[in-house]
Amino acid sequence: MAFSATTYAERATGRSAESQPEVAAEPLAGADAAGSPILEVIDATHVYDGIVALDNVTVTAAAGEFLTILGESGSGKTTLLRLISGLEKPYRIGALRLGGVDVSSVPAFQRNCTTVFQHYALFPHMTVGENVEYGLKVRGVKPSARRGRALEALRLVRLDEKYDRRIHQLSGGERQRVALARALVPRPAILLLDEPIGALDEKLRVDMQVELKEIHMRLGMTFVYITHSQEEALTMSDRIILMSRGRIVQEGPPAEIFDHPANRFVASFMGVEHLLDAELLAIEGAMATCRVGPATLVGKWSGTERPAAGAEVVVGVRAERLHLADEAPEGVNMLPCRLGSAIYKGKYLDRTADAAIGDLKIRLWDSHHTSENEAIAWWKHQDCMVMSA
Amino acid sequence: MSTAARQAGLVEESALAASTRFMRRASCWTFWPALAKALGILAMAAIYVPLVWLAVMSFAASPLSGIPYPLTMANYAQLIGDERWVPPLRTSIWMSAIVALVCMVIATMVGRAITRMRRPGPVLLLTLLPLFVPGLTMGAALFIFLRIMMGLTLGLWSIFVAQLIWALPFSLLLVLVVASRFDLRLLEAAEDLGASPWRRFWEIEMPLLRPGILGAGIFGYLLSFNELLRSLFVRGVETTMPIYNWAMAASQQSQVPIIFSLSAIILFVTLPIMGALFWFLFVKLDRD
Secondary structure: OOOOHHHHHHOOOOOOOOOHHHOOOOOOOOOOOOOOOOEEEEEEEEEEOOEEEEEEEEEEEOOOOEEEEEEOOOOOHHHHHHHHHOOOOOOEOOEEEEOOEEOOOOOHHHOOEEEEOOOOOOOOOOEHHHHHHHHHHOOOOOHHHHHHHHHHHHHHOOOHHHOOOEHHHOOHHHHHHHHHHHHHOOOOOEEEEEOOOOOOOHHHHHHHHHHHHHHHHHHOOEEEEEEOOHHHHHHHOOEEEEEEOOEEEEEEOHHHHHHOOOEHHHHHHOOOOEEEEEEEEEEEOOEEEEEEOOEEEEEEEOOOOOOOOOOEEEEEEOHHHOEEEOOOOOOEEEEEEEEEEEEEOOOOEEEEEEEOOEEEEEEEOOOOOOOOOEEEEEEEHHHOEEEEO | OHHHHHHOOOOOHHHOOHHHHHHHHHOOOOHHHHHHHHHHHHHHHHHHHHHHHHHHHOOEOOHHHOOOOOEOOHHHHHHHHOOOOHHHHHHHHHHHHHHHHHHHHHHHHHHHHHHOOOOOHHHHHHHHHHHHOOHHHHHHHHHHHHHHHOOOOOOHHHHHHHHHHHHHHHHHHHHHHHHOOOOOHHHHHHHHOOOOHHHHHHHHHHHHHHHHHHHHHHHHHHHHHHOOHHHHHHOOOOOOHHHHHHHHHHOOOOOHHHHHHHHHHHHHHHHHHHHHHHHHHHHHHHHO
16 A cells, blocks of 8 residues: 555644633533543544545544534545444544543444434435434334434424425425434434535525524534535534644634634635735734735734744735725735726625735725725735745 | 528528438327337237137137137136146245245345445346346256256256246346445444444335335246246256146147146236236335
8 A cells, every 4th residue: 555554643633632622612411520522533544445534633522512524525524424423444543432432443333423414314214203213213212202202303403293294205404404303312422414504505504504503502412513614614613623635724713713724725715815925024922024025014923833034924814804095004014006897796895906916806895985096905914814834 | 591590590401411301300200109009009919819818718618729619617627627737836836935035035135235346247247147048058057067967866956946046137136226226325324323234224224125125026936937948957857837837738638728727727816916916016115
């Protein structure tokens, strides 16, 4: 095989442990009294046909946390979820603990976690009720008790009226909610959600985000949620882990990932429109000064370690933080520019501008702005991010 | 006109090759559905007229004459009086039941395995190839292998082997049709919910494969019950229903009229049973 096992061991992440205390999850009844994590995946490595899907990844989740694993397809997020559920056997793993117990050699059907699949995987030959009760049936719960608990779970997703329906009679959104109820009914320690609302249309997706968040708060269950949508991740999570090519790129609460991307990849994934290659001139306290072409810009340092002056860095700013004016105020970054076309977007106006460092996109919320050709684009130092390349 | 037609995206007839023009016109002829109907009726007649004729002739005084009159129950009376056909019928019923059962089990196991393979092509080809081996060839090959090479005494067991080889590829095809449509992710979902491998099979996979497995059993039974060519070679001293019928029909004996009535009885018993079975399989189960 093309890879060697020892290389993975040498690249210890070590980062995840530090960011743990930020999580404000309260230990629940039934969780470990010492507040130890309910889920621990330590140094997981997985390989498919010689391709590394997971590269020495360590993930922990506190009881009651809503943890989102964010990444593009092929980033290894689904593999990670399948390792936790047990549907995939890891190539190599340090430890896999659920509620403090090592389950790395326990088969999937004996683990106390359930999954909501992206493709729902509802049993077509059973009714809605039979689907939801299945997790209880295999645990030997009596039919009468099963029915009560299934109805309770269906009520939670507002589908208790459809107990006797067959699966093919349901809409996509209803199937998704049945899948959710089915996974909730056995009361697992951890609920794994694999892009559960990815197949729904936009309106339903937004509704389901709110609904999922409410269910999470009501049940106090630990959710591990997989998505490729930064919007979903930001809306629902207590903490986000951003993955790329089988490795963790950054993790932290939504606001931190959104406002302090550690490098160009994170920033571009989180939708920062302007990312400029720059040379670091100086770094003092939280603020970094750098040169981008002819301009000198000041911004907050958001990378991981602090590089020395002269290092290659990236300056990032969001389109909505840029302002246009004839004269810029004091103590801001500014660039003279020539205005280009305007695209009307209803709530706002996207204006392109040609500056010395390249094209800019400026999002204007008060659309009655200057139609002059020359202007100054400016933004606050606080709104300027400087990160690792 | 032509420019307008071209602008409208239409193709001018004259611009097309003669063969294309012919095909385009032929596809518009209105007698195609009528022709299809006529051919269908012809095919049905070819199947059912001889069957009905056989039933009618079973009441004829001398069936081989080709004239149904005078009608008589004499053939049936003779059939009841004669008991030589009973042991072959009993053998066939039991043999076919066992063949059908074994077909269902093997076809299910092999069908499941093939749909889980990464490259099922070669194995699939090997398992289905016996369908194309002529019956006489297969029978002779089995005889040479079992009797002459291995020196075994042939009997019911070798008839069973020959009929199984014949029926299994068909059964496998029927299971494969449903197994290839089965979503393996359902088993993962069941596993995730806590179902053991045994439960996953019986509660998730089996119910969804059932139409194919039952179909495999029915066809296994039918194919085994009617099998003659292979059984002839490997029968030893045993006789199945088709062998008995064939021997009786082929010999210049007075037994021929009995064959007519026997065939008629089997027809009247099996057709309604088969009809009911198919209705149950493909209409009733589908509706539930």
